[in-house]
Amino acid sequence: MVPKIKLGSQGFEVSKQGLGCMGMSAFYGLPKPDADMIKLIHHAIESGVTFLDTSDLYGPHTNEILIGKALKGGMREKVQLATKFGIIYRDGKVEVRGDPAYVRSSCEASLKRLDVDCIDLYYVHRIDKRVPIEVTMGELKKLVEEGKIKYIGLSEASASTIRRAHAVHPITALQIEWSLFTRDVEEELIPTCRELGIGIVPYSPLGRGFLSAGPKLLEEASEGDIRKFYPRFQGDNLESNKLIYKKICEMATSKGCSPSQLALAWVHHQGDDVVPIPGTTKIDNFNDNVGALSVKLTPEEMSLLSSLAENVKGDRSIAMASTWKDADTPPLESWKAEGKIKYIGLSEASASTIRRAHAVHPITALQIEWSLFSRDVEEELIPTCRELGIGIVPYSPLGRGFLSVGPKLLEEASEGDVRKSYFPRFQGENLESNKIIYEKICEMATSKGCSPSQLALAWVHHQGDDVVPIPGTTKIDNFNDNIGALSVKLTPEEMSLLSSLGENVKGDRYVTMVSTWTDADTPPLEWWKAEG
The missing domain is CATH 3.20.20.100 (NADP-dependent oxidoreductase domain)
Known part of the structure; x- marks a missing residue:
């Protein structure tokens, strides 16, 4: 069985590896059949992967509904449920919101779609740069006090924003892209989380799937798969990154494991405060990912893998403005909200x-x-x-x-x-x-x-x-x-x-x-x- 660990310093116990559910409903091609995905989720839970990750963005909304269906029949009590709010994708435009009214309405809506009384871990999916993080956190703190959520997380937040949020209410986890292909978080974000006792939840720990399947990922990508547009999977960047994948494959063969397992093992070896959430839509891939927990890496192997990763070419996102690198918020004193009007x-x-x-x-x-x-x-x-x-x-x-x-x-x-x-x-x-x-x-x-x-x-x-x-x-x-x-x-x-x-x-x-x-x-x- 998959071991359990404490995520963050507030006592939240989760499986050492989680399951990212996004690809079941959105972004990586057409949505998959509910029956197949529910079967996969149940298989994950039975295997000991009980930390499930979704968001109101995925679908939008349909992924939460899917998870809600999968948790019927006594399954809810077996899992640690995480969802996110803050990104609105409508008519080809993206808006990020963190104002109190939206925080509350989003939570209420997610509770209904998931058909649960409480969300275990509720993340701010992206940081609203118009709203002081203290204002967003203030409303989340109220939701904790009301019993609607248990723990609070951030995603793609800057170090400054993490510190300010944590001062309002303890942050349990930071969800961030971290893998052999994405290591920009190591200089500032990871040390900040460790200083404050915040758990780290790497999403896309397999480099958007490229560390599992290599160039085949793009060759076989279906219509609607946004990965085809990522800078690191284009032109010269792609050709350079293929060589890195090839070296990872060679090392995986010598270790007697798959490339996915080797790449995931590298993430797991970053520390006991790290819980990656690889996503998949196939039971075979899920089983392969779980096998990463058994792969042991020596310091020399960790060093070799890290050195390979330093040569990755291309940004991880089309718009880096939507990442932690541009995620500071205005000072609290700038906020004009509750108490700022006298009469109506x-x-x-x-x-x-x-x-x-x-x-x-x-x-x-x-x-x-x-x-x-x-x-x-x-x-x-x-x-x-x-x-x-x-x-x-x-x-x-x-x-x-x-x-x-x-x-x-x-x-x-x-x-x-x-x-x-x-x-x-x-x-x-x-x-x-x-x-x-x-x-x-x-x-x-x-x-x-x-x-x-x-x-x-x-x-x-x-x-x-x-x-x-x-x-x-x-x-x-x-x-x-x-x-x-x-x-x-x-x-x-x-x-x-x-x-x-x-x-x-x-x-x-x-x-x-x-x-x-x-x-x-x-x-x-x-x-x-x-x-x-």
């Missing part, structure tokens, strides 16, 4: 949406278009806000500027001013009718000894003490004029007269009212299927 508002929300939102967290303000020219909000939205104690912030309280300067607004509008073409009330017959309303407002303003802008803004201010209009301008003179509105007093009769003028405005306020509160209801909560 809505804009152009329907009454139903306002009520539902307010039931989750108090809404402080509704921003809505409200002016003598836009009064559709008065029947439903304003009463709803007042019932719930929500402030009202009218935008465009001067009717997009028309209540300030009238038709001159359009005559002098510069190129790119959407008011010329986007607003129906400033077109054709609507415009002609609205000019007359503006003229009457001007007459009334003259009699009041104020400007049309001040009169129109005063009407908004007189709607109530819960109303705070936000007129915009680019000129100091206009700003000063707008401020003057606060000094304009209107009698009930004047308010009534202005309101009656406003009732005759012609034309919608937008070309399409779909983007307004009149079409802003949302689906019921129970309909929501979150990511994953």
